[in-house]
Amino acid sequence: MVTAPAPPEALHGRHLLSMQQFQRRDLENLFTKAEALRLAAEQGALPLRFAGRVLVSAFFDASTRTRLAHETAMLRLGGAVTGFADPEVTRAGGATQESLYDVFRMLSEYGDVIVVRHPETGVAALAAHAAGDRAAVINAGDGTGEHPTQTLTDLYSVWRRFGKIDGLRIGVVNDLRMRCTRSLLRGLRDYDCTVYAVAAPGKGLDSQLREECAQRGPHLEICEDLREVLPQVDAIYSSPTILDEVSSVRPADGVLRGDTPLTASLLEQYGQPDLAVFHPLPRKGEIDSSLDSTPFNGYWEQAHNGVPIRMALLSVMLGGE
Template structure:
C-alpha cells in the first residue's frame, strides 16, 4: 500500500483514488477546505514544513494543460515532495508509433510514484489508470474527455466558499456550454449544499438528461433561464465554462437575446448584476469573460486560479496520509 500510517481525519480521501465528485459528501468537502486554509496560512507565514518529503507525484498528461498540471506539481513541491512525468505522451512510449497499452503505462507509473495525476482526452481513462495502479499509487483524475474534472471543482467550490464565507444560501448561475466536464463536476459538488442554481446555456449546449436527473434525485434546483438579463439580477455568483469546441459568437451585449455564450463584460454586470456579484471561470478563456472585468470587483477568476494550489496541497496531504 502507498501509505502505511493510520488513517487520518480525512479518511474519505486517504489512500483512495479520486475519479469523480460523486465520491464526496459535504463533511469531506468542509474538511478539505479547512486543510487548504491551514496549509495556505502556513505557506504564507513561512511555517510550512515538508510533510510529503520523499513522496513522488507522477504527471501523466495526454492532453494539454496549464493550470491543472502546474497547480498539482507546485502543490507537491511546496509540500516537500518530488515530481516526474510527462506533458506530451509523444516523447514517451505512452504515445507515438510504439505506444504501449494504457494499462501497461499506468501499471509502470505506479511503480515510480506515490500519486499519479492523469489527464486524457477519452472519458473513462482515469478509471483505467486506477485499475492498473491498484493500491501501489493513488490516481487523481485531472480531466477525462467529457467525463469529469473533480480537482477543478474542488478549486471552484473552495473559491466560492472563500469569497462568500459560505455556499449555503447562495444563488449560483452557470452559463455557456453546460455539457463541459468542469460544469458537470461543479453541479455534482453543489448538490451537497443548500444553494439555488440557475442556468443559461449556449444554443444546443444545455444540461444533458442524465445530469439533470441526478440533480433532481438529490433535490437540487436548477432553474433554466433564456436570457442573461433575466438571471444576473438573481445571482450572487456566475460560473462560466470555457468554450472549447466552438468559438464564441461575435454578437455583442446589445443583441436582443443575451444567451449563455454572450461575453460577460463590465458594462453588462454593472447594468444587470449587483455590486457583490462574483464571476468565476476555470480558464483558459476565449471571449466568454471580457478583459474589462479584470480590474473590477466582479473578478473572482484570478483568485480561483491561485486557489488551485492550496486545495491540491490539501488533497495530496489527505490522500497520502500526512494529515
C-alpha cells in the same frame, strides 16, 4: 480497482475519480485544511510532509493550471515531481505506443500518486484499476467525464469569497456540456443553493445531469436570457469554450444567451454590486478583459486557490498529517 466512493479521510491509498465520492462534510474538511496550509505558506511555515514521496504527472491532453497546480502543491509540501506533459515523447504515445493499462501499471511503480488527464472519458478509472493499491490516482480531467479537482478549486473559491455556499444563487453559463460543469453540479448537491443555467445555443445540460439534480440537488432553474438571471445571482460560473469560438454577435431575437461575453458594462447594468465571476480558464471571449480590474473578478483568485486546495487533497490522500 476502485469500488465504493470514500470520504477524504478514507482516501489514503485510494483514488479520486469523481465528485460523487464527496459528501458536504468532506468538502468543508478540505476547505479548512486548505486555509491552514494557505496561511502556513504565507508565513513561510509550510510543513515539509512529503520528503521522498513522488507525484507523477501523466498528461495526455493540454493543461496549464491543473498540471502546474498539482505539481506546485507537491513541491511546496516537500515532495518530488516527475512525468510527462506530452505523451508523444514517451512510449505512452507515438508510433510505438504501449497499452494504457501497461503505462499506468508502470507509473504506479514510480510514484505515490499519479495525476491523469486524458481526452477519453473513463481513462482515469482505467488508470486506477492498473495502479491498484500501489499508487493513488487523481482524475485531472477525462474527456467529457469529470474534473473533480477543478471543482474542489471552484467550490473552495466560492466558499472563501462568500464565507458560505448555503443560500447562494449561482448562475452557470455558456457550454454546459463541459466536464467542469458536470463536476460542479455534483459538488453542489448537498448544499442548499439554487443554480440558474443559461446555455449557449445547442450546449445545454444533458438529460442525465438534469435528472441527477432533480433527484439529489442542487435546485436547478433553466433560463433563456442572462438579463433575467444577472439581477438574481450572487455568482456567475462561466465554463470554457473548447470546441467552438465564442460569438460576440447577439442572436437576432435579442436574447442574451449563455455565450454572451461577460463585460464590465453588462454586469454593472444588470448584476448586483457584489456579484463574483468565476471561470476555470482558459478563457476565449467568454469573459472580457474589462472585468479584470473590477470587483466582479473572482477568477484570478480562483486560479491561485488551485494550489492550497490540492495541498490539502494530497495531505489527505497520502496521509501526510
